[in-house]
Amino acid sequence: MNDVIKDAEKSHWVYRAPVKWRPFLQLSRLDRPVGYWLLALPGWIGLAFASLSHGFAASDLKWAVLILIGAIAMRGAGCTYNDIVDQDLDAKVERTALRPLPAGTITTKQAWIWLFAQCGVGLIVLLCLPRLAQMIALCSIPLVAAYPFMKRITWWPQVWLGLTFNWAVLVAYAAKTGTISPAVLILYAGLIFWTIGYDTIYACQDIEDDAMIGVKSTARRFGKRVKLGVGVCYGICVIFIFLAISYEGINSFRNPDCNFIAMQLRWGDWPSLHSVSGYWSSQFEWSMSANLVSLLFWIPFPVFLFGWQVFRFNPKDSHRSLKLFKSNSVAAILLIFSLVIPANLGTSFYLVNENCGLTEEDLSSGRFKPICFPKPHNKFCQP
Numbered sequence: 001m002n003d004v005i006k007d008a009e010k011s012h013w014v015y016r017a018p019v020k021w022r023p024f025l026q027l028s029r030l031d032r033p034v035g036y037w038l039l040a041l042p043g044w045i046g047l048a049f050a051s052l053s054h055g056f057a058a059s060d061l062k063w064a065v066l067i068l069i070g071a072i073a074m075r076g077a078g079c080t081y082n083d084i085v086d087q088d089l090d091a092k093v094e095r096t097a098l099r100p101l102p103a104g105t106i107t108t109k110q111a112w113i114w115l116f117a118q119c120g121v122g123l124i125v126l127l128c129l130p131r132l133a134q135m136i137a138l139c140s141i142p143l144v145a146a147y148p149f150m151k152r153i154t155w156w157p158q159v160w161l162g163l164t165f166n167w168a169v170l171v172a173y174a175a176k177t178g179t180i181s182p183a184v185l186i187l188y189a190g191l192i193f194w195t196i197g198y199d200t201i202y203a204c205q206d207i208e209d210d211a212m213i214g215v216k217s218t219a220r221r222f223g224k225r226v227k228l229g230v231g232v233c234y235g236i237c238v239i240f241i242f243l244a245i246s247y248e249g250i251n252s253f254r255n256p257d258c259n260f261i262a263m264q265l266r267w268g269d270w271p272s273l274h275s276v277s278g279y280w281s282s283q284f285e286w287s288m289s290a291n292l293v294s295l296l297f298w299i300p301f302p303v304f305l306f307g308w309q310v311f312r313f314n315p316k317d318s319h320r321s322l323k324l325f326k327s328n329s330v331a332a333i334l335l336i337f338s339l340v341i342p343a344n345l346g347t348s349f350y351l352v353n354e355n356c357g358l359t360e361e362d363l364s365s366g367r368f369k370p371i372c373f374p375k376p377h378n379k380f381c382q383p
Contacts, residue, residue, distance in 0.1 A: 028076030190240030
């Protein structure tokens, strides 16, 4: 079969692959790479976000590669499962009628075999993750399993998609830090509203067909106010991400077990700490200084969402809706850079005592540097 599915990239290598493999590759949506990027990029956002408080490590590259491989495999498995469940509906929608199952180029049995093969790749990736990240990743299975049915029972299937597609931000953060912070949960909430916005744009391609067959979506729910709805979703997204960046900077460096104080200093700034009573106020002030740097680099992200997407969005223009939807990979990359650049602009300086668990090896790594004042007060500070 040489027909190109309507929203696929016509020049994609999938359409030059052997004919017998083509239906399987199409079933995994490999001819629409934006999907697996929108699944992987939240994971990379999670790694970049964690770097604000934990810095960078060589293992970050390993996590990034595993996240990408897992995203390709599990997005393919999810799409295969979705097409198995939706094959009767897909046959009635112009945009999806040429998908392998409704078009008859592959059988349901073959689709199930392909689904489990992709899950096998996902399992290999899962086994390479730390234990907490593994547990969090497994918790996404009910979300994936339930998603195809959401469009039948609620006007808000995009919310469920947001919960599912951004799960990697939690997995990545846990893989890097070994924990889940309130800040990353706020970030996750912001990314959910980002997904609601961009998938509403995507759903505008199918409004007429969806209305005829009874499929629900936020595009139909918002009706004539769909552009406003997308703008509101993006606005909430921006607010949550702003709060997440601020919260991560202020709260990441306090360790109640050893009562040390830590600050992120940027561009050569140095704190003037004169008394014990000034420790906490200085921590707050310098953490906020670091956050302001992060937020300055973060500005292109909301500018892109509103200036490029919402402003240009026309729900009646299917071609533009698809183009704007695909541009969200660029939006994610802008957000990643807005987190990565500030994380590389300075060093975290720690005010420590002997009970904090830091060793000379920690200090020699360059990541931890004690602030010694008004005179050397512990084994890390030499006269």
